[in-house]
Amino acid sequence: DASINGADSKTISCCFDFVMTNPPFYDTLEEASLRRNGDGRERIDKSESEGVYHRGGELGFVIDMIRDSFHLQQQVKWYTSMIGRKKNLIAVERLLKWLGFSKANVRVTSFIQGKTTRWGIGWTFEKMPARTARTKSLALTFDVKVPVQRRLVPLLKNIEENEVLKEVASRIYQFAHYDVKIPIKLKCSTRTDTTSHGSEIIITIIADTEYSCKSTFFDDHQIRQVRFYSFLVGETRKTLKLPLLLPREGHFLLDARIKVLKDIDEVSNICRSVVVNVHSFSHSAKGSDIIGKIIGQMKGEISRTNRRWRRKKDREGQL
Known part of the structure; x- marks a missing residue:
């Protein structure tokens, strides 16, 4: 010793x-x-x-x-x-x-x-990647119907698909920045992936920098529940000079992949169907809690099928 x-x-x-x-x-x-x-x-x-x-x-x-x-x-x-x-x-x-x-x-x-x-x-004290098999959390897949005017010319059809992708991406941004009901702020980043099967947009959602840099530790109630560990270790957390053992992305990360369905039989003449695949990664209990709240609200807000959007459509129909 x-x-x-x-x-x-x-x-x-x-x-x-x-x-x-x-x-x-x-x-x-x-x-x-x-x-x-x-x-x-x-x-x-x-x-x-x-x-x-x-x-x-x-x-x-x-x-x-x-x-x-x-x-x-x-x-x-x-x-x-x-x-x-x-x-x-x-x-x-x-x-x-x-x-x-x-x-x-x-x-x-x-x-x-x-x-x-x-x-x-x-x-380990090593900084770990945000996306690992160990940190995989909740996943979600759902379809979004986006109204469009059918275009038969191939070039115009590609433009239409890009417009549809951008529409769903804008809904996700709106949801993350303004509509989601959680006690922290979120930020998004976007990249486009183009393959032989078409284009898809990947939106990554994480907590803002201010939240990510806060302590990883529990609140006072949770600390009281495990206070006896401080006695077992024989040193306080301040004495140990604990590092912030999180990836730079913070407590959690969500990837939302947006892709237009190519099968015409699955879409109507006035709507295009867009599939949204969400994969999440949690590095703490706090991160898991936030992911659960985001996933629970996401489908209804993005597809605009929850109670808030239904009421809004009813009001517009009465005008």
């Missing part, structure tokens, strides 16, 4: 790809000496120093390892440990979440041999 606590990134020049540990399982020698339930076999054939960690068993070992990892953030890319009890795995996952690690910065896996299950957990 003395060598690690006195070390920092400036005094250690070497760098390792990963650290792999199999912690001492038991908290006390008495616990390690008890015979197994059922067959009565001896629990371990290891020495006390190998099988017992007097500062909390395997949970205490991993917690101390997490504490030490903050002093060596740039020297090790991935910290990993095996865990023998599911309740300890849950406790470690909650601790890493409380400390500000995003979903992409933590990995969990299972090792199953017969009736025995063990778990492996890893964490």
